[in-house]
Amino acid sequence: MAELCGTLLRWSIRRYKLARWILGALPAKNLCMDPHPPVPTRGIPLRLATHTEDSLSENEITRSNYQFVYRSGWHARHPKSEQTLKAPVPFVVIHHSYHPKACYDKDDCRNAMKSMQDFHMDVRGWADIGYNFGIGSDGVVYEGRGWNVLGAHALHFNTVSIGICLIGDWIETVPPSVQLQSAKALIAHGVKKGHIMPKYKLVGHRQVRDTECPGEALYKVIQKWSHYAPFPRTYRDLKNVTEIPAYIRESLED
Structure with a gap:
């Protein structure tokens, strides 16, 4: 033997x-x-797309109803640090970028994501791009911090929410329908995978911060979505939002 x-x-x-x-x-x-091969931004293995009719490039996949580009697909910088986001979250916050303006193809949208990341990291001094996801007017979803990492998109509200930025200035004009549909599909995917609570509440950024974001035109649109929540009305209501951790609410007391 x-x-x-x-x-x-x-x-x-x-x-x-x-x-x-x-x-x-x-x-x-x-x-x-x-x-x-591209180096994953985090310790999460990259899934590479197979060839499709849309000729998706490396690090892009087609979900059932929207295209998705991982961080490596838009050449994201490595984050300075990360904190885990406790899931599932009870809120989804909708933003617009205002600047950069709307992008309608993958090259422009990748550049928009890089521009936002550079601004957030180099000017704001944040650890990474603030949003969990960005969505272009081409309907493609771009990974920001992703599902599992705490965002920096809404002060005092990051621990209980996913932040989704519809790239563009949506003060006077409404985003293209494909961009809106991808936002809905992304949220539905988050619910299905356990990242977002099934009975989540959808709010605009202006409801949790003193800002015009996500733009008047876009805000009117999301107010018609099924999970839209009128409360909190403004950031002054945050101290009464029970989903926010007590230590944060106590810091907001007058």
């Missing part, structure tokens, strides 16, 4: 060495893999 095991071991070693020699002799472009 010992002799048989030894023979099998030597045979396995020879096959392993042969395989390494063959792979080393082949040009990288002939390998059935990316010789320099």
